Amino acid sequence: MGQVAALSLSRLSARCWQRLLWPGPARIPGGLAARSLSSMATSIRFSPAARSLFDEPLGIAVQGLGPRQQVTLRASLRDEAGELFEAHGRYQAADDGELDLARCPALPGGSFSGLEPMGLLWALQPRKPFWRLVKKDVQTPFRLQLEVLEGHGDPPGQLLAQAEHERLFLRDGVRRVPVREGRIRATLFLPPGNGPFPGIIDLYGTGGGLPEYRACLLANYGFAVLALAFYGYEDLPKEMKEFHLEYFEEAINYMLKHTQVKGPGVGLLGFSKGGDLCLSMASFLKGITATAVINGSVANVGAVLRYKDITIPPLGADAKRIKINKSGIADIVDVLNNPLEGPNRRSFIPLEKAECRFLFIVGQDDHNWKSEFFAVEGSKHLQAHGKEKPEIVCYPGAGHYIEPPFFPMCAASMHLLVGKPVMWGGEPKAHSEAQRDAWQQIQAFFHRHLNGKPSGTTNKL
Numbered sequence: 001m002g003q004v005a006a007l008s009l010s011r012l013s014a015r016c017w018q019r020l021l022w023p024g025p026a027r028i029p030g031g032l033a034a035r036s037l038s039s040m041a042t043s044i045r046f047s048p049a050a051r052s053l054f055d056e057p058l059g060i061a062v063q064g065l066g067p068r069q070q071v072t073l074r075a076s077l078r079d080e081a082g083e084l085f086e087a088h089g090r091y092q093a094a095d096d097g098e099l100d101l102a103r104c105p106a107l108p109g110g111s112f113s114g115l116e117p118m119g120l121l122w123a124l125q126p127r128k129p130f131w132r133l134v135k136k137d138v139q140t141p142f143r144l145q146l147e148v149l150e151g152h153g154d155p156p157g158q159l160l161a162q163a164e165h166e167r168l169f170l171r172d173g174v175r176r177v178p179v180r181e182g183r184i185r186a187t188l189f190l191p192p193g194n195g196p197f198p199g200i201i202d203l204y205g206t207g208g209g210l211p212e213y214r215a216c217l218l219a220n221y222g223f224a225v226l227a228l229a230f231y232g233y234e235d236l237p238k239e240m241k242e243f244h245l246e247y248f249e250e251a252i253n254y255m256l257k258h259t260q261v262k263g264p265g266v267g268l269l270g271f272s273k274g275g276d277l278c279l280s281m282a283s284f285l286k287g288i289t290a291t292a293v294i295n296g297s298v299a300n301v302g303a304v305l306r307y308k309d310i311t312i313p314p315l316g317a318d319a320k321r322i323k324i325n326k327s328g329i330a331d332i333v334d335v336l337n338n339p340l341e342g343p344n345r346r347s348f349i350p351l352e353k354a355e356c357r358f359l360f361i362v363g364q365d366d367h368n369w370k371s372e373f374f375a376v377e378g379s380k381h382l383q384a385h386g387k388e389k390p391e392i393v394c395y396p397g398a399g400h401y402i403e404p405p406f407f408p409m410c411a412a413s414m415h416l417l418v419g420k421p422v423m424w425g426g427e428p429k430a431h432s433e434a435q436r437d438a439w440q441q442i443q444a445f446f447h448r449h450l451n452g453k454p455s456g457t458t459n460k461l
């Protein structure tokens with residue numbers, strides 16, 4: 001093995017491989033031999049070294065650069081559909097030839113600028129228009145590729161170093177249990193050990209399928225989390241026409257009967273359409289202690305809701321209120337009718353019937369609908385009926401798709417109800433900061449309200 005390889009190998013950490021590419025002999029006047037290897041071997045250091053959880057910060061540093069050398073760092077990953085997501089940052093090494101993203105600001109001209117240690121992740125953007133980063137198989141990691149390129153040119157200069165890092169979804173010991181009990185179509189994530197653990201039911205919105213990634217990331221923090229499908233999955237209804245709360249009631253009872261789920265009640269976490277379903281569950285069903293809604297509606301939307309002899313119609317909408325933004329993409333923020341006006345009030349969810357605590361997470365630049373208006377009106381409604389004031393956390397500059405930390409912001413994608421791409425809103429940096437804070441707020445809310453009683457006093461259904 002050549003000297004370069006030997007030198008390179010000596011730098012390899014046990015768990016983090018990197019392929020040093022011999023940059024070729026330095027073009028030194030007079031054709032002299034290349035500079036000493038040590039000055040040529042650039043290396044990348046991740047912390048943690050080889051793998052980390054997707055929602056955890058990742059330390060990134062580059063060593064072996066020249067004093068104040070200008071380089072471009074290019075991050076990329078391919079999702080499970082093979083679609084490429086990329087981001088790059090322009091940097092200048094310190095006087096000692098080290099570049100630590102925690103201490104060194106990105107210069108203008110990249111995907112982001114300023115001191116952004118995680119910018120290479122949250123600024124990832126797809127080559128395919130209207131594509132969103134989702135993780136379908138949470139048992140495998142995303143493989144993050146990082147390249148260090150000479151200079152700030154476009155196209156960039158020669159490759160100085162590259163490395164790979166795995167971004168995981170399941171912490172060691174967290175169990176993934178498919179649930180096909182009765183009509184329930186779900187996946188339960190259980191922390192290591194026997195529990196019992198505070199239980200949460202996690203609902204995404206319009207789109208069908210069974211997104212598991214938020215549920216499993218949450219289970220990494222000690223919750224038993226049930227990712228619940230409710231249409232467009234296996235033998236569930238194919239379309240969003242009507243929902244029966246009895247299906248969701250079955251999921252609550254499944255959780256409260258589970259030996260590893262702590263009673264007396266579960267938490268609900270709902271995003272978008274999943275949010276108003278959680279609010280309806282909280283209003284009509286028993287066994288719910290805490291409900292967190294991310295950019296949800298306080299009116300039933302998109303499909304008829306039924307429970308026993310009760311029917312809540314979907315809030316009306318008017319396609320004429322669809323705007324087209326300067327990029328030619330649909331903006332549906334005004335499409336829904338006002339649930340406080342006239343017959344639309346029949347769609348307002350009777351939150352006053354709920355016996356749980358509420359948390360509303362709001363992206364103030366949400367363009368799917370008026371999430372802040374919904375949260376404020378929900379709060380007024382609860383207080384007007386003598387109920388506890390809900391927690392409302394608003395994030396300026398955050399759009400509709402508030403996901404777990406470091407998911408890149410999706411500015412626009414196909415809205416399966418509208419049948420065309422829509423803009424979701426948000427500004428990437430503000431949206432990323434909102435995701436990090438919201439994730440902490442949600443965990444704290446559930447720990448506060450689900451861990452209230454010692455586990456010995458639980459009374460299950």
Ligand SMILES: CCCCCCCC/C=C/CCCCCCCC(=O)SCCNC(=O)CCNC(=O)[C@H](O)C(C)(C)COP(=O)(O)OP(=O)(O)OC[C@H]1O[C@@H](n2cnc3c(N)ncnc32)[C@H](O)[C@@H]1OP(=O)(O)O
Pocket residue numbers: 130131132133134136204205206207208209210211232271272273274301302317318319322335336368413414417418419420
């Ligand atoms: C001009 C018409 C006017 C109409 C007037 C307006 C009337 C209607 C308006 C009413 C007002 C609003 C009422 C209700 C609003 C509801 C609010 C919301 O919920 S907004 C959406 C929130 N989204 C989510 O919560 C995500 C939910 N889940 C999913 O998206 C999916 O589970 C999944 C993508 C994570 C995976 O699903 P799966 O079924 O496995 O995916 P599949 O490969 O079958 O793809 C299905 C379909 O989904 C799209 N898709 C898939 N992957 C991606 C991706 N990575 N990025 C972007 N889009 C993706 C894609 O379109 C797929 O369809 P294809 O035909 O295969 O392209």
